[in-house]
Amino acid sequence: MTTQQALAVDAQLISGNQAIARGVWEAGVRVAAAYPGTPSTEILENLKQYSDIHAHWATNEKVALEVAIGASLAGSRAFCAMKHVGLNVASDALMSQTLAGVAGGLVIAVADDVGLSSSQNEQDSRFWGRFAHVPLLEPADSQEAYEMTLEAFDLSERFDVPVILRLTTRICHVKGLVRVGERRVAAPERHFERDASRWVMVPGNAKRRLGVQLERDRELAAWSETSTLQEITPGTDRRVGFVASGPVVMQVREAFPEAPLFKLGQTWPVPAGAIRRFGESCDHLVVVEETEPLMETDLRAAGVAVQGKDILPRTGEITARVLKQAVARLLDGAPAEGETLGGAALEVFPRPPTMCVGCPHIPAYYCLSRLTRKVHIMGDIGCYTLGAGQPWKALDSATCMGASMGMALGMDLGRTEVDKDKAVVAVIGDSTFLHMGLQGLIDITYNKGNVTVMLLHNSTTAMTGGQDHAATGRALEGGEAPRVDFVQLVQALGVRPERVKVVDPYEMPTLFKTIREEIATPEPSVIITNQPCVLIDKFDRRPPYQVIDDQCTGCSNCLNTGCPAIHVTRRESRTLASGKTVDKSWVTIDTLACTGCGLCPETCGPDAIVLKEFAAETVQ
Amino acid sequence: MSQAEINKVTNILVVGVGGQGVMTAAEVLAQAALALGLDVKKTEIAGMAQRGGTVTSHVRFGPRVLAPAIPAGEADILMAFEAAEAIRWESHVRPGGLIAVNTLKLAPPVVESGIFPYPDDPVGMLRAAGREPRALDADAIAHELGDVRLSNTIMLGAIADSLPFAADRLKEIIVARFSAKKKELGVLNAQAFEAGCKAARAAQTAA
Numbered sequence: 001m002t003t004q005q006a007l008a009v010d011a012q013l014i015s016g017n018q019a020i021a022r023g024v025w026e027a028g029v030r031v032a033a034a035y036p037g038t039p040s041t042e043i044l045e046n047l048k049q050y051s052d053i054h055a056h057w058a059t060n061e062k063v064a065l066e067v068a069i070g071a072s073l074a075g076s077r078a079f080c081a082m083k084h085v086g087l088n089v090a091s092d093a094l095m096s097q098t099l100a101g102v103a104g105g106l107v108i109a110v111a112d113d114v115g116l117s118s119s120q121n122e123q124d125s126r127f128w129g130r131f132a133h134v135p136l137l138e139p140a141d142s143q144e145a146y147e148m149t150l151e152a153f154d155l156s157e158r159f160d161v162p163v164i165l166r167l168t169t170r171i172c173h174v175k176g177l178v179r180v181g182e183r184r185v186a187a188p189e190r191h192f193e194r195d196a197s198r199w200v201m202v203p204g205n206a207k208r209r210l211g212v213q214l215e216r217d218r219e220l221a222a223w224s225e226t227s228t229l230q231e232i233t234p235g236t237d238r239r240v241g242f243v244a245s246g247p248v249v250m251q252v253r254e255a256f257p258e259a260p261l262f263k264l265g266q267t268w269p270v271p272a273g274a275i276r277r278f279g280e281s282c283d284h285l286v287v288v289e290e291t292e293p294l295m296e297t298d299l300r301a302a303g304v305a306v307q308g309k310d311i312l313p314r315t316g317e318i319t320a321r322v323l324k325q326a327v328a329r330l331l332d333g334a335p336a337e338g339e340t341l342g343g344a345a346l347e348v349f350p351r352p353p354t355m356c357v358g359c360p361h362i363p364a365y366y367c368l369s370r371l372t373r374k375v376h377i378m379g380d381i382g383c384y385t386l387g388a389g390q391p392w393k394a395l396d397s398a399t400c401m402g403a404s405m406g407m408a409l410g411m412d413l414g415r416t417e418v419d420k421d422k423a424v425v426a427v428i429g430d431s432t433f434l435h436m437g438l439q440g441l442i443d444i445t446y447n448k449g450n451v452t453v454m455l456l457h458n459s460t461t462a463m464t465g466g467q468d469h470a471a472t473g474r475a476l477e478g479g480e481a482p483r484v485d486f487v488q489l490v491q492a493l494g495v496r497p498e499r500v501k502v503v504d505p506y507e508m509p510t511l512f513k514t515i516r517e518e519i520a521t522p523e524p525s526v527i528i529t530n531q532p533c534v535l536i537d538k539f540d541r542r543p544p545y546q547v548i549d550d551q552c553t554g555c556s557n558c559l560n561t562g563c564p565a566i567h568v569t570r571r572e573s574r575t576l577a578s579g580k581t582v583d584k585s586w587v588t589i590d591t592l593a594c595t596g597c598g599l600c601p602e603t604c605g606p607d608a609i610v611l612k613e614f615a616a617e618t619v620q
Numbered sequence: 621m622s623q624a625e626i627n628k629v630t631n632i633l634v635v636g637v638g639g640q641g642v643m644t645a646a647e648v649l650a651q652a653a654l655a656l657g658l659d660v661k662k663t664e665i666a667g668m669a670q671r672g673g674t675v676t677s678h679v680r681f682g683p684r685v686l687a688p689a690i691p692a693g694e695a696d697i698l699m700a701f702e703a704a705e706a707i708r709w710e711s712h713v714r715p716g717g718l719i720a721v722n723t724l725k726l727a728p729p730v731v732e733s734g735i736f737p738y739p740d741d742p743v744g745m746l747r748a749a750g751r752e753p754r755a756l757d758a759d760a761i762a763h764e765l766g767d768v769r770l771s772n773t774i775m776l777g778a779i780a781d782s783l784p785f786a787a788d789r790l791k792e793i794i795v796a797r798f799s800a801k802k803k804e805l806g807v808l809n810a811q812a813f814e815a816g817c818k819a820a821r822a823a824q825t826a827a
Contacts, residue, residue: 174663174688349736353671
């Protein structure tokens with residue numbers, strides 16, 4: 001049996017994220033760091049299985065990259081992973097380190113969320129290739145994700161440059177067959193070589209490196225023209241030739257199996273010469289790229305006649321169907337056959353994500369929803385962003401990680417007469433606060449802002465699936481870790497001890513009273529809630545509640561909690577003597593789902609919601 | 621064979637609500653195809669799936685699979701674990717494709733608070749759209765078998781006669797997967813699978 005056959009038998013069905021983790025391990029990486037972010041999170045989670053890699057969660061993406069840079073300087077291969085917006089945070093380190101270069105291979109995996117399944121924007125990370133003068137590799141499936149991870153480390157060392165591995169959801173979260181290899185024997189032992197002219201980026205040194213960087217750009221451009229990462233399929237139907245990279249390549253192949261295709265595995269620098277020659281044998285040359293027209297712009301600038309965003313959408317994923325329609329219009333101005341296939345979708349209610357049954361954020365938002373006329377609520381990034389949704393509608397902004405702090409201060413300072421009686425609240429989670437909230441809170445205290453911060457401490461990075469962080473007391477690999485104490489921390493940042501309140505969110509009347517008191521106090525205050533996320537192992541279920549049917553008056557106050565365990569059994573519209581119509585809803589509680597948090601009984605006037613055991617006794 | 625024929629794939633769309641076992645069912649289908657030596661791709665959009673939102677998983681297998689997501693109007697089989705989700709994804713199914721629907725209704729808070737109505741007769745809506753849905757109450761069957769978590773295996777049983785391979789191949793994969801966790805789970809899931817097959821036959825006779 002040949003080696004190839006042996007590997008073929010071993011093909012595994014794994015996601016792009018799993019494949020990248022495997023590649024990182026095989027590449028002999030010593031240090032890996034990340035901050036969780038959909039769709040990149042599982043890369044690091046998969047790395048924890050390899051005991052010969054130091055893999056850990058970093059406070060934020062900038063720290064993750066800096067850790068990787070330090071490890072690279074020490075001579076080790078190093079890796080970090082993040083979602084697209086994470087590289088915005090890390091870019092300060094990237095933009096200078098690219099001048100200095102690397103010692104051990106340094107690879108940054110960046111996952112874009114094309115189509116915005118779980119992000120606040122749809123930015124195209126490919127811009128970083130040009131901006132930071134670094135090669136940018138784009139795998140098209142799990143197998144390539146694995147192979148290009150290995151390739152990226154080789155390139156990094158060959159060209160003395162950090163390398164970006166650009167992913168999208170359709171790489172990270174797609175499972176495909178992957179054939180893997182073995183961990184490479186580590187390169188001859190390197191070590192840190194002191195060289196201030198190289199690693200100390202003061203103006204004099206940085207200026208000298210600019211020339212090195214430009215020369216590197218030229219070398220990369222030359223390499224790009226003949227790189228094996230570029231793959232040409234000659235095709236037989238030469239009416240339209242395609243230029244594409246990343247997962248959209250699969251859509252092109254599916255839509256036009258007979259067409260010529262120039263597939264780029266590496267999109268910066270763009271091999272304009274090779275693409276020009278490829279295009280000469282095609283009637284039309286169409287660049288297919290999701291979101292931004294980067295390659296198209298580069299190719300046009302190089303004088304290559306291409307089409308792209310003039311016929312293709314600027315946002316979201318590009319499917320085979322969209323491609324077929326666009327090309328049909330290009331060729332003969334007619335819609336493609338089968339364009340109407342599938343028909344219009346039937347109408348049905350939306351099912352947006354919502355908070356979990358018994359989520360400790362629910363009481364916080366229930367309280368805030370009672371106060372929306374009195375407060376402006378600056379939100380942040382996490383599960384608690386869902387507080388903007390039904391029924392709470394208690395969030396007035398969400399921009400980026402940590403923004404609630406600075407925006408709340410700005411809202412406080414910038415409000416006009418119209419808003420002078422409104423209080424300003426900032427809502428932020430524990431992981432997000434550590435990621436980028438601290439600095440904003442310092443600004444609030446230092447600049448004497450009147451902001452009430454609600455720090456919803458649920459002991460996990462919940463939205464991305466429950467990762468640990470510096471305040472959970474546990475590390476990536478599951479071992480114990482030092483735990484940040486938020487009370488001491490916020491006091492150290494300048495919040496007076498009297499204005500730091502720790503509240504059990506399930507004690508809703510106390511929480512409500514505390515919020516009212518703190519928003520009335522004209523100085524910075526922090527309310528810390530202290531119950532864990534219901535999806536993590538620290539959470540303890542309590543006995544469930546039940547509705548005593550004949551005591552329920554249909555007032556529907558409990559529905560205002562937004563708890564998904566409460567279901568309506570009957571609705572009725574009643575016209576009062578005054579002529580006013582009221583909608584009544586009688587409810588039941590899904591006792592299997594109920595976690596016994598005790599919030600809904602607090603909203604029930606007629607005391608119709610009782611502990612299930614108690615209800616059983618009553619019936620007996 | 622032309623390139624188009626080589627690329628011919630089977631498309632199965634599994635949909636439901638977070639926590640219903642959509643991912644597991646899709647994984648089982650993918651593993652079954654993998655065991656037959658086929659190329660497989662599986663993709664899901666589940667960024668916030670655990671938060672009560674819609675969960676979808678696309679499973680595609682064949683001699684060679686390119687794009688991971690099933691294009692709208694090209695699903696051969698839709699497995700809907702919840703009635704309204706069948707409505708939501710109906711248009712993703714090709715003409716003549718199979719829609720297997722669990723008649724369970726899960727109303728989200730936007731429905732409970734009266735902002736949107738839940739359709740009275742989701743199966744009737746599918747029929748009105750020209751479909752012949754295979755409707756079964758998988759949760760009731762699972763309840764009878766003693767574990768509501770079996771509903772996804774029941775749904776797999778309900779589509780088993782419409783796959784391009786023998787139903788027993790799928791059953792073997794399911795039994796092996798759950799037996800590995802606990803022997804009794806394997807037995808229970810085999811029963812659930814059979815119950816799903818039976819319910820599918822009953823649903824067809826009724827239709």
